[in-house]
Amino acid sequence: MFKKVTQSIAKQMDPKGEVIPVYSILDQEHFRLFCLVRRKGKTMFCPTPGYRRTEYSLYDVLLHEDDKVSAGALIPTEDVQDSSQVVFTHHVDGRVEGKLHLPVNSANTEVHGSTHWSKEGSIKLEKKYIPVAKFESLKTERKINMNHSFIEQLKKRQQNLYVVYESVEASEETSYEETNRTEGSFMAQLYAKFSTKGTRDCKQSITIPKGCIIAFRPMQLTIQDGSWGIYHFPEDNIQTFASDGFSCGKSEALEKEVKAKYQIFSKLSVDLCVIFLKSIKAVMRNRNLFQELTQKMEAVLDEPDNCDLKTESPDLKDLLYSLQDSPKGLLLKLAEAINYTLYALDELTEDQLLLLLESLEEKIVTQQLRLVKSILEHSIENTKGCFSVDASLLSFSQEKELKITTVMLEMSGVKIQKNGSAECELEAFSSLAALYASLYVLDLLNTLD
Known part of the structure; x- marks a missing residue:
């Protein structure tokens, strides 16, 4: 549930994907300003990669001015600056809608949320950052301790390292509640069959403590012989890649x-x-x-x-x-x-995972894989989101199998009819790509089984 909240906030604050949501409330302390993080591998279905925690901040691996002892001092408060006010209003009534306002001269952010699943909450946030000039000054004053065990291991494995320079955190304790209720019995039956919950009707709540990190923005470090610097441009042009949408090839x-x-x-x-x-x-x-x-x-x-x-x-x-x-x-x-x-x-929803499990039992994963592959071959930009696929790919032996498939696709942004006509949302590629990869591995292991 924490992941849903942070993803929603990060997406509305920065649709380009440079603001990274924190996925686990247990790890949030490791994504504060100056914290060192490592990047997960990017994929076609997740072109803006996530980041993994480390146990260190930049100050932990810097030498004192005498270049002999590693520093463990607290981050100086004067290094941290507040950003402008961000007011985010989130309202869902059958579909997600969002508004983002950026007034000035305040660091308070307010987020409201409600969905047709009765998801409600109000989150006040604070946006803070480290001026790039501070990094430029710090790198001339303090070198990296190349004998630090963490730095030695990273160098040996040639792994990239990133530093958090911008964060969004809760300015007060907040409770967030979500009530899920299935309309009809189709998904409820799957929950009773596959989920440990045993029912589709459930209520979840989470308390986000004051100061909890919701999202962050990192920059890559460059290190050579103790000297270090900041790589100012996104590696591999991530920003452009993330916003490409559907494209040929x-x-x-x-x-x-x-x-x-x-x-x-x-x-x-x-x-x-x-x-x-x-x-x-x-x-x-x-x-x-x-x-x-x-x-x-x-x-x-x-x-x-x-x-x-x-x-x-x-x-x-x-x-x-x-x-x-x-x-x-x-x-x-x-x-x-x-x-x-x-x-x-x-990258898939909880409901999609249940539908995949049911698809395995119904032995329709191979046909679903061919269908998703056919959908991915169409360019939304050239067809304004509407296209057709071979209707034979939707020819299942039972109506239930067709329903499983169409519902699963709709959760990835594709509405498809039995005759093959389909309509696809502009930002559906990532979810469809994740569905394709999931179907592929299930089909592969199930076929070899």
Whole structure:
């Protein structure tokens, strides 16, 4: 729920994707000003990548002026400046709408939210930043401690490092409540079948404490022989890429990316396919298992020689045990493929995950994959969002199977009729790409099973 709130705020504040939402309330302390973060790999379905916490701030890895002892001092308050007022009003009545106002001379932000799922809340925020001039001054005064263990490990692995220079935080404690109620019985039946909740009608609430970081903006650091600087331009032109929308060649690039990521899965034995598929289905049903597997795979990719792959979960035990016994080269490739799968699944809604599980049981994933691929091949800009696909791809043996597919697509921004006519939202590519990657891996493992 915290992720939903922060994503909504970040998107309305900056549709271009430079303001990054904090996904976990437990990690928010690690995204404050001057905190050092690492970037997750970007994908076709998530062109603006997320960032991972570290345990350090920039001041933790700087030398004192005598260049001998690393600094652990608190961040000077004079380094932090308030930005202009941001007032965000969020109202949903069947569809999401938003307004953003930017008056001046204040740092208070107010966010209101309501949805047709009875999602309500009012969040007052404060936007703070570090002037770039402060970084320019600091880099001439203080060098990086190249003997710091964290810096040594990053240098050895040639990993990029980023520093938070802008943050959005709650200026007072706020409660946010969401009530979900299904109209009709279709999704309610799936929740009773696959979800540990056992019902579609549920109420969730979260208390966001004062000072909690909601979103942030990072800049990349450059380090050489103790000297450091700020890379002022987004790496790989992320801003332009994120706002491209549908463009020619994207579907081919996505297909190439997905095949490359999952090539290692095609080499698994039948027994391993069963184990992998079982674990993936388990994390689709249980968010706690999802987080546990994500943390395990990130640990493998960070330190394959020292990662702990033990678990108390029966649903993950066989998978992690098989990874533990794998040679290092194979382990890294498998962990990267699993991590890519988790990225894709995380871009889908909870309801879509349930529909995917039902699709597996109904054995219609292969046909859905072909349908989504066909949709991705169309350019929305050239067709004003309207197009047609081969109607045979919507020819399912049961009406229920068609309903599962059309509802799942609609959640990704595509409304499609039984005759093949379709209408696609302008910003649907990322969600459709994530759906394509998810269907691809489920189809691959299920076919090899």
